[in-house]
Amino acid sequence: MNMFSVIAPFYDVMLSKLQQRQTGTLIDRLPDLHGKTILDLGGGTGKLAAALSTEGADVYLLDASKQMLKRAQRVLPGNRIFLGDAARLPFANDMFDVALIVDAIHHMPAQHEVITETRRVLRPGGLLYILDFSVNSSYIRVLQRLERLAGEPSVFFAPDTLAELLATSGLEQVNIEMLSQHEFLARAMKPVN
Numbered sequence: 001m002n003m004f005s006v007i008a009p010f011y012d013v014m015l016s017k018l019q020q021r022q023t024g025t026l027i028d029r030l031p032d033l034h035g036k037t038i039l040d041l042g043g044g045t046g047k048l049a050a051a052l053s054t055e056g057a058d059v060y061l062l063d064a065s066k067q068m069l070k071r072a073q074r075v076l077p078g079n080r081i082f083l084g085d086a087a088r089l090p091f092a093n094d095m096f097d098v099a100l101i102v103d104a105i106h107h108m109p110a111q112h113e114v115i116t117e118t119r120r121v122l123r124p125g126g127l128l129y130i131l132d133f134s135v136n137s138s139y140i141r142v143l144q145r146l147e148r149l150a151g152e153p154s155v156f157f158a159p160d161t162l163a164e165l166l167a168t169s170g171l172e173q174v175n176i177e178m179l180s181q182h183e184f185l186a187r188a189m190k191p192v193n
């Protein structure tokens with residue numbers, strides 16, 4: 001049984017402060033969301049997706065945990081919730097204006113495939129945002145050990161390593177913003193041509 005199947009009922013209570021802060025960080029930095037089609041990968045219980053939907057975006061959420069998605073169904077209206085692996089997306093090419101991976105890529109075993117799949121489904125000029133914690137922080141290296149003890153594949157990136165992976169995966173205008181000494185936001189664009 002995976003960690004998120006166990007913690008799904010308590011997830012929002014345990015992490016509500018972090019979710020609120022990360023949602024605020026993204027809403028402050030995302031382009032105008034009205035009428036935009038957004039993909040939230042590893043979107044979990046749907047708190048961020050619901051907030052973006054309130055801002056006028058058309059939000060699709062995909063996650064690998066049925067139990068997390070059960071919660072998402074309560075807060076995200078419509079039927080845009082998908083159970084699946086972010087490394088094999090059930091979406092057409094060039095479909096999304098924005099893709100988000102928040103506190104999730106370090107849980108995904110096939111990180112390179114996740115990036116190339118996300119690039120495929122972004123429209124030319126579409127933006128990918130990855131918000132996560134940095135392995136350069138000693139606190140995060142302890143967290144990585146704890147998550148692995150709980151059975152997660154957890155591999156946290158160093159910001160520079162993720163930037164290089166985004167660039168070698170065919171994304172451009174790669175930018176890293178350090179949000180604190182532990183947490184960073186990576187942004188990259190799918191080339192227009």
Ligand SMILES: C[S@@+](CC[C@H](N)C(=O)[O-])C[C@H]1O[C@@H](n2cnc3c(N)ncnc32)[C@H](O)[C@@H]1O
Pocket residue numbers: 004019041042043044045047048062063064065068084085086087101102103104107108109
């Ligand atoms: C720490 S939670 C973050 C949830 C949400 N993004 C948030 O910020 O509240 C990580 C999520 O990634 C999901 N996940 C892990 N591996 C995945 C994969 N290969 N494909 C899709 N989702 C995955 C987990 O099921 C879990 O819901």
